Amino acid sequence: MPEPLELRVRRVVSSVLGLPIEQVTLKTSNDDVENWDSLSIVNLMMAIEEEFQVGLSPEEAGDLLSVELITQVLQEKLA
Amino acid sequence: MTATAKRTSAEYHQRARELEAASAERPVKIAVLASFTAELLKPYIVVESADLGFRIAPWFAPFGQLEQVIMDPASPLWKGEYDLIWIALRLEDLDPHLHHEHPALGPERTTARLDALRSRVIAAAKAARANTRATLLLSNFAFSSLYAPGVFDASDPNGFGHLLAATNWQLAKDAAAVSDTHVFDYQGVVNASGASGWADPKLWYMARAVCSAPNHAALAQGLARAVSALVRPAVKCIVLDLDNTLWGGVLGDDGIEGIKLGDDYPGNVFKEFQGALLGLHQRGFLLAIATKNDEATVLEALRSHPEMVLREKHFASIFANWDSKPANLRRIAEALNIGPDAMLFIDDNPVERAQMRAELPMVHVLELPTDTTSYVAALLDCSLFDRPRLLLEDRHRGEIYEQSRERLKHLESGASLEQALRDLRMMAQVGEAGPQTLDRIHQLIQKTNQFNVTTRRHRLEEVRDLSKAPDAKVAWLRLQDRYGAQGLVCVGILRKLEPHCWEVDTFLMSCRVGGRRVEAAFMGYLAELARGAGATRLRGVFRPTSKNEPVRRLYPELGFRSVPASSKDSELVFEIELEDGVLPWPDLIAREENPKRHDA
Numbered sequence: 001m002p003e004p005l006e007l008r009v010r011r012v013v014s015s016v017l018g019l020p021i022e023q024v025t026l027k028t029s030n031d032d033v034e035n036w037d038s039l040s041i042v043n044l045m046m047a048i049e050e051e052f053q054v055g056l057s058p059e060e061a062g063d064l065l066s067v068e069l070i071t072q073v074l075q076e077k078l079a
Numbered sequence: 080m081t082a083t084a085k086r087t088s089a090e091y092h093q094r095a096r097e098l099e100a101a102s103a104e105r106p107v108k109i110a111v112l113a114s115f116t117a118e119l120l121k122p123y124i125v126v127e128s129a130d131l132g133f134r135i136a137p138w139f140a141p142f143g144q145l146e147q148v149i150m151d152p153a154s155p156l157w158k159g160e161y162d163l164i165w166i167a168l169r170l171e172d173l174d175p176h177l178h179h180e181h182p183a184l185g186p187e188r189t190t191a192r193l194d195a196l197r198s199r200v201i202a203a204a205k206a207a208r209a210n211t212r213a214t215l216l217l218s219n220f221a222f223s224s225l226y227a228p229g230v231f232d233a234s235d236p237n238g239f240g241h242l243l244a245a246t247n248w249q250l251a252k253d254a255a256a257v258s259d260t261h262v263f264d265y266q267g268v269v270n271a272s273g274a275s276g277w278a279d280p281k282l283w284y285m286a287r288a289v290c291s292a293p294n295h296a297a298l299a300q301g302l303a304r305a306v307s308a309l310v311r312p313a314v315k316c317i318v319l320d321l322d323n324t325l326w327g328g329v330l331g332d333d334g335i336e337g338i339k340l341g342d343d344y345p346g347n348v349f350k351e352f353q354g355a356l357l358g359l360h361q362r363g364f365l366l367a368i369a370t371k372n373d374e375a376t377v378l379e380a381l382r383s384h385p386e387m388v389l390r391e392k393h394f395a396s397i398f399a400n401w402d403s404k405p406a407n408l409r410r411i412a413e414a415l416n417i418g419p420d421a422m423l424f425i426d427d428n429p430v431e432r433a434q435m436r437a438e439l440p441m442v443h444v445l446e447l448p449t450d451t452t453s454y455v456a457a458l459l460d461c462s463l464f465d466r467p468r469l470l471l472e473d474r475h476r477g478e479i480y481e482q483s484r485e486r487l488k489h490l491e492s493g494a495s496l497e498q499a500l501r502d503l504r505m506m507a508q509v510g511e512a513g514p515q516t517l518d519r520i521h522q523l524i525q526k527t528n529q530f531n532v533t534t535r536r537h538r539l540e541e542v543r544d545l546s547k548a549p550d551a552k553v554a555w556l557r558l559q560d561r562y563g564a565q566g567l568v569c570v571g572i573l574r575k576l577e578p579h580c581w582e583v584d585t586f587l588m589s590c591r592v593g594g595r596r597v598e599a600a601f602m603g604y605l606a607e608l609a610r611g612a613g614a615t616r617l618r619g620v621f622r623p624t625s626k627n628e629p630v631r632r633l634y635p636e637l638g639f640r641s642v643p644a645s646s647k648d649s650e651l652v653f654e655i656e657l658e659d660g661v662l663p664w665p666d667l668i669a670r671e672e673n674p675k676r677h678d679a
Contacts, residue, residue, distance in 0.1 A: 015089035018096050039118055042285070046119075046292035047088035058285045 005078070009070050012051050016043050029066030036065075044070070052078065086126070088292055095122035098129050099136075106136035107310050110161040110213075112145050112203075114172035115289040123299030130300075131307050131462055142287065143172075145199075149206045157210060162310055162538075164211065165263065165302065166203055167218040169289070170196060170243070178239060186237035193246040196220070201253045204260050212540030214259050214309050219247040221266035222274055259539040261309065261467050268301035308465035312526045314443060315417045316365040316395065317356065318408055320426035321372060324447070325353060325389065330372055330380055340386045345451065352454045353388035359464060360393050363473030365415060365480055367396040369407035369424075374399040395480040404431050405438035415480070416590040418528060418626065423463055427451075470519050472566045482562040483591055489562075500595055501667050503560040507597065508671045509604045512546040512553035519567045520555055523587060527570075528626040530598070531587040532619065532633060537572070550575035551584075552608050556601045558592055558668075568592045569601040573609055580654075581609040582618040586633075593629075596665040602637050606655075606662040614657055618642075621651040637662060 006026060014021040017033055017040060030036035045061045048054070048070065054077045056064075063069050086094065107128070111117045118139045128135035138159055140148045145168065148154045156164070170177065174192055181189045204215050220243055232238035247266060254260045269277045272294050282288035290298060322329045326349045327339025339346040340353075360366050366389065370377060377399040381391045391397070396414045398407040404426065412419050420441040426432055432444050448457055466473075490499045512520055521539040528534070537545070546553040556569035569592075572585035583605060588598055609617050619634045621627075631651070635641065638661060639653035655661060664670060 012089050015093040018092070038286075039116070042116070042119060042282070042288065043088070043092065046282070046295075047092070050088050050292060055281075058281060061285065 005074060006067070006071050008051065009048075009067055009074065012047050013044070013067055013070070016040065016047050024067060026068050026071070027066065029068075031066075041065075048074070054078065085296070088295075091122040091126050091296065094129075095125040098125055098134065102134050104134065106134040107163065107306060108136050108138070108159060108161045109163045109165055109306060110138050110140065110156050110159060111165045111167060112140045112148060112156075113165075113167040113289075114143055114145075114169050115167070116142060116287045117167060117289065119286070119288055120295055120299050120302075123295045124302060127296065127299040128303040128306070131303050133307060133311055135303060135306055145203050146206075149203055149210070152210075161211070161213045163214040163216060163306055164207055165216045165218070166200055166207075167263070167265070168196065168200055169218070169265075170220040172287070173199075181239045181242075186242060189237075189239070189242055190245070193220075193242060194249075197246050197250050197253065200250065201257070204254065204257050208257055208260065208540075212259075212538050212544070214261070214538070215254075215257065216261055216263045216305060216309070217250065217254055218263045218265040219250055221269040258543065261305070263302065263305050265298075265301075268298055271301075272297040304462045304465055307462055309467055312421065313466050314364065314423045314463040315421040315526075316367055316411070316415060316423070317359065318367045318369050318411055318422055318424045319356070320404075320428065320431065321368060321370040321377065321399075323427040323451075324425060325349060325356075326380075326384075327451070330376055335376070335380045335384055338380070338384070340384060342386075346386065348451045348454060350386055350388060352458065355455050355458050357388055357393065359458075360389075360477050361474065362464070362466075362469060363476040364464065365395040365417075365477065366393055367411045367415070368394055368398060369404050369411065370399045371401055371404075372399045392481055393477065395477070395484075403434065403438075405435055405442075408435065408439060408442060416529070416593065421526075423461070425458070468518070470522060472519055472522070475564075475566065478563065479565055479591065482565075486560070486562045497667070503562070503595070504669070505558060505560045505595065505597075505667065506669045506671055507600055508557045509601070510555060511608075512542065512555060516555050516567060517543055517546065520553065520570050523567070523570045523589065524585065527587040527589065528624070529590050529629050530593060531585075531624075531627050532583070532630050533585055533622045534624050534627060535585055535622075537585070542572075545572055545574075545584075552605075552612070554601075554605060554608060556597065556604065558597060565589075565592055569597065571601060571605045573605055573612075575612070575614075576618060578613065579615045580618060581612065581614040581616075582620065586619070596668060598633065599637060599662070599665050600668045600670070603662045603664040606657055610657050617655050617657055617662075619653045619655075621653070623649050623651075 010021060010024040013028065014024045017035060019033065041061060041064050044064045045056055049056055052074055060073050063073050121137055124135050124137050140156060148156050173196055177189065177192050200217050204217055207215055232240050251262050254262050277290050277294055279288065279291035282291065319325055327345045328337055330338055340349050341347065356366060378391060381387060396411045398410055408419065408422065408424065412422065419439050423443040423445055424435050425445045425447060427447050435442055435444055443463055445457065445461060447454060486503065492499060517539065521542055524537050524542065542553060545551040552573040554571045555567050557567050558565045568589040570585060570587050571583065573581045574584045576582045606617055619639055621631055621634065634653035639655045642652050642654050644650050644652045
């Protein structure tokens with residue numbers, strides 16, 4: 001069975017932001033992660049586009065603010 | 080260099096964090112002053128430098144602030160003790176409409192706009208140079224896909240591409256006029272990766288990202304190679320296998336007539352590989368052979384095969400026998416007096432390569448591809464040959480080692496050592512550092528490991544400052560003998576400690592002139608310089624490293640007395656009173672006075 005989307009998103013967020021994977025939950029967001037700033041959003045965008053082989057628009061990139069939001073954006077993209 | 084990243088973005092981030100957490104050795108600290116969002120390069124720079132065997136710790140000035148950061152004495156740029164400053168301004172960031180306007184502007188006004196940009200980079204470099212001894216690296220200018228020239232741009236002598244090339248040429252000339260300042264070939268990196276896919280317009284418009292996500296790795300790799308060439312020593316010797324490396328087939332089985340070497344496939348692959356190695360030899364890399372073969376047959380092949388590009392005289396050392404490759408590599412290291420960490424091993428056999436890595440992990444091993452048609456590319460892509468510039472000594476190094484084999488035969492000829500040394504008819508020239516000698520002096524300071532009493536790796540700018548300082552002296556010695564010129568082989572730096580006591584800050588000698596009393600001559604010269612500056616006492620320090628054990632007893636052997644060391648336990652301190660007749664110049668070395676005080 002392929003890895004669930006949410007887990008893959010948590011992995012990317014963990015790698016890019018330098019958080020232990022067990023600390024990254026669906027609710028993890030830019031509100032509680034200090035270095036989840038505009039630079040990290042670009043880094044996340046680059047990593048997510050590559051990991052999921054999708055192209056995100058600048059508007060969608062603006063939504064990369066929590067694991068939940070990222071998962072939602074990807075669910076729509078990959079549907 | 081390819082646009083295909085070896086890792087995913089997420090993996091670069093992960094790996095960079097691991098490296099930053101684990102690394103114990105001091106990284107090369109670089110400051111990046113860019114007209115784009117250079118922070119995005121950070122994990123790529125950390126990982127790519129580690130892949131080359133060192134570590135870069137980058138700091139990024141606030142985006143787009145060049146003059147502000149350089150001109151402000153309180154800026155963090157001047158607090159970080161950076162080894163290197165990369166000034167990365169891009170045409171497309173600073174004059175984004177020039178390309179669109181160029182056809183209407185015409186060549187003069189376009190050139191004036193390009194000149195303004197180049198002048199800005201050079202002015203920044205000069206302003207930085209006034210404040211720092213860090214090496215300076217200046218990006219040249221490139222097209223990206225967003226700014227690709229028209230189909231007939233190249234057809235027009237005033238086309239944008241030609242004007243840009245002229246600007247880059249002038250930038251190189253301007254940079255060469257600022258000391259320890261080099262051009263980073265940003266244009267070359269863009270072209271190698273593919274200009275058409277270089278930029279990602281979305282990332283640029285959104286975030287001022289310099290290029291697409293995968294190209295961040297290519298740019299970081301290009302940067303890491305440039306930094307590596309500027310701050311790390313290059314390899315000194317290439318140790319080669321023969322069968323299926325320098326020629327196709329097996330000499331012992333196929334015979335001299337049967338090996339594949341010539342102008343048609345598959346011989347042309349090996350002939351060109353030899354040609355590339357000859358080019359490296361001419362750039363100052365020593366060649367040596369470690370092969371499981373019969374020595375007489377090997378020499379016969381090198382001497383008589385009509386298609387052989389590399390001949391016996393090109394090899395500083397040849398070991399053809401049935402011993403293991405690591406054993407032969409050790410012998411080569413000993414014969415040439417260089418450390419295994421300055422050697423690159425090339426062998427088509429993966430088992431031999433694995434054995435070398437296992438037994439001598441400090442030796443660099445080239446991952447030669449199984450496809451022989453990729454041999455030349457694999458060789459030339461090796462970052463260990465990168466050097467910012469070629470010195471006269473580099474070009475002649477191969478010849479110098481050739482002469483040294485003659486010299487060795489001479490010294491082993493049976494006469495007494497004293498007589499043999501006299502028969503060498505050595506002649507030394509000494510002088511104080513000047514513009515003509517600084518680069519070579521700096522090179523020796525960076526790479527001399529064994530005959531180096533303090534191993535202080537002064538940067539080029541520090542050496543220049545010391546050479547001009549009233550309380551310091553930077554001196555050199557050149558040697559020649561009946562077998563030829565050996566070039567500049569000794570470097571010494573003196574510093575005033577007290578009015579009457581000077582200290583030898585640096586005393587080093589190229590190992591190829593060891594055992595010939597040259598060190599006594601050079602110390603005699605340093606003593607004269609110190610005396611001339613009013614010193615009555617000379618102090619020397621031995622700072623042990625893993626490699627300079629051979630000079631532990633240098634000072635006592637020259638007549639210095641040991642004095643109790645003050646601060647650091649491992650340091651040994653020696654002194655000598657500069658009375659008449661101490662530290663005499665050995666009479667078996669003739670001395671040629673340098674006519675000018677400075678050799679400019």
